Amino acid sequence: MSNVNVAVIYYSSTGTNYQLAKWAEEGAKSFGAEVKVLKVKELAPKEAIESNPAWKTHLEETANVPEASLADLEWADAIIFSVPTRFGNVPSQMKQYLDTTGGLWFQGKLANKVVSAMASASNPHGGQEQTILSLYATMYHWGAIVAAPGYTDQSAFTSGGNPYGNSVTVGQDGRIQEDVVEAVKHQARRTAMIAAAVKNGL
Ligand SMILES: Cc1cc2nc3c(=O)[nH]c(=O)nc-3n(C[C@H](O)[C@H](O)[C@H](O)COP(=O)(O)O)c2cc1C
Numbered sequence: 001m002s003n004v005n006v007a008v009i010y011y012s013s014t015g016t017n018y019q020l021a022k023w024a025e026e027g028a029k030s031f032g033a034e035v036k037v038l039k040v041k042e043l044a045p046k047e048a049i050e051s052n053p054a055w056k057t058h059l060e061e062t063a064n065v066p067e068a069s070l071a072d073l074e075w076a077d078a079i080i081f082s083v084p085t086r087f088g089n090v091p092s093q094m095k096q097y098l099d100t101t102g103g104l105w106f107q108g109k110l111a112n113k114v115v116s117a118m119a120s121a122s123n124p125h126g127g128q129e130q131t132i133l134s135l136y137a138t139m140y141h142w143g144a145i146v147a148a149p150g151y152t153d154q155s156a157f158t159s160g161g162n163p164y165g166n167s168v169t170v171g172q173d174g175r176i177q178e179d180v181v182e183a184v185k186h187q188a189r190r191t192a193m194i195a196a197a198v199k200n201g202l
Pocket residue numbers: 011012013014015016017018083084085086087088120121122123124125126127170
């Protein structure tokens with residue numbers, strides 16, 4: 001055990017970001033971290049969900065995944081986010097969760113959290129990088145330490161090479177087009193490793 005707590009917090013309508021979160025869980029666990037995979041609360045109207053069978057199925061399949069709370073943020077030394085793009089921004093479900101963190105921020109309890117993020121879109125250039133950067137803007141306000149993967153591992157060169165955080169393209173068939181498994185695990189391990197250094201060194 002590395003005495004580091006990692007929260008992997010995601011939003012997913014149709015499963016892509018849940019899959020990224022699960023690979024990140026494996027990566028952080030391989031560092032010896034204690035890991036929680038947590039979803040943010042679904043806020044979409046029932047009619048919208050019912051109109052998309054893949055969305056409805058995914059929600060049912062992940063009904064047992066716990067919802068992220070503010071206590072989870074206090075517990076976590078490192079947080080890895082995963083979100084689908086919404087026109088280059090984070091989904092409103094994730095934004096709503098982030099908007100509940102004002103109290104923790106005010107008390108200084110989000111400072112020095114080590115964070116990184118992942119994203120997905122339907123198109124190869126559909127806004128993955130911008131979505132991650134949009135999320136990082138909030139992290140800078142938190143006083144968090146952004147542990148972007150950069151090109152710190154060979155896996156970056158076979159996974160699409162997004163240095164801000166791993167990202168994927170999801171085809172019409174719902175499948176992830178890039179081979180990002182090792183790169184996601186590396187990102188998670190690195191985020192946990194930097195959190196351990198911060199926690200044990202500060
Ligand atoms: C409101 C909305 C906006 C979206 N905007 C974009 C976009 O600008 N570019 C793009 O490539 N995909 C866009 N998408 C597609 C999603 O990013 C894609 O369905 C998602 O990455 C799948 O992730 P998930 O399976 O975890 O839900 C959008 C989807 C929705 C519902």
